[in-house]
Amino acid sequence: MKNIVYIATSLDGYIADKNDGLDWLPSPDSADFGFEAFIDSIDALVMGKNTFQTVLAYGGEWFYSKPVFVVSSSLKEIPKHLEEKVFLIQGTPTEITNLLRKEGFENLYIDGGLTVQNFLKEDVIDELIITTIPTLLGDGKPLFGKQEKQLQFKCIESKVINKMVQNHFIKER
């Protein structure tokens, strides 16, 4: 039962550039980042409203094969064609984790900048799989926010993937 972050950041730790742009990210086809195996290993995704709307805006076929829970108190409905794939959820990170566990979703993929930061603040992230894209953006939207609580992780694996590097950290408990 784990909450896992799987995300790409720039060399200077940003998940989007200062205009929320992502064009510095390599195409998912440019290398094998292990994304499919990762998705196979999780039971559901939890993402914030912004990330959900960004994914929606890409258009095309729905991307995720696992249930997606969108954390939002303002969204009232999900587009019709996604009603069996996407669900609204509310609560603190701890409440959301407990609720989804009770429903049988053991391994959760926690996605989206603010959502990840909120889950880290409550220390309910167990693993971080961070792919560093070796671009120094100079400014942008940081993965990590400020928080009071220091957290200890350990790096268990690191892989160079076509000029990039993927580091896998797990929480020490």
Add this chain to the structure above:
Amino acid sequence: MKNIVYIATSLDGYIADKNDGLDWLPSPDSADFGFEAFIDSIDALVMGKNTFQTVLAYGGEWFYSKPVFVVSSSLKEIPKHLEEKVFLIQGTPTEITNLLRKEGFENLYIDGGLTVQNFLKEDVIDELIITTIPTLLGDGKPLFGKQEKQLQFKCIESKVINKMVQNHFIKER
């Protein structure tokens, strides 16, 4: 002829905590970070005044076997016992690089938060060797600052070292 940064950061990219503290850093003896081999490979160090004064404040024997150039326009003299080991230097990162190259110092270790940021702004950093200590500090003094110019590096090596990870990036030119 390379300018190289060799530095440790927290998981969230800080080189010191919010009180400038370093007690979250592991002891240099706790693992082999390749520091001695790295120092053997460089010809001189360039650091800012703050880093110099931090190193001085540790007391004890002088730490570096290679000449240290301290970038400062305000410092007027070097403590007597370091006069043959530490030298004051002024100029922009590009000017300092050119000056030291002319004096025969080919590979330079660029150290200290602001100094590294200033060298990156002028795109005169060739390599970054970053050891990530897997502690999320929550706040602190960031390694990377804001800058206009985007820079492309590539990761050429990555090593897990006793729960930490050392990633080696080189500038694409």
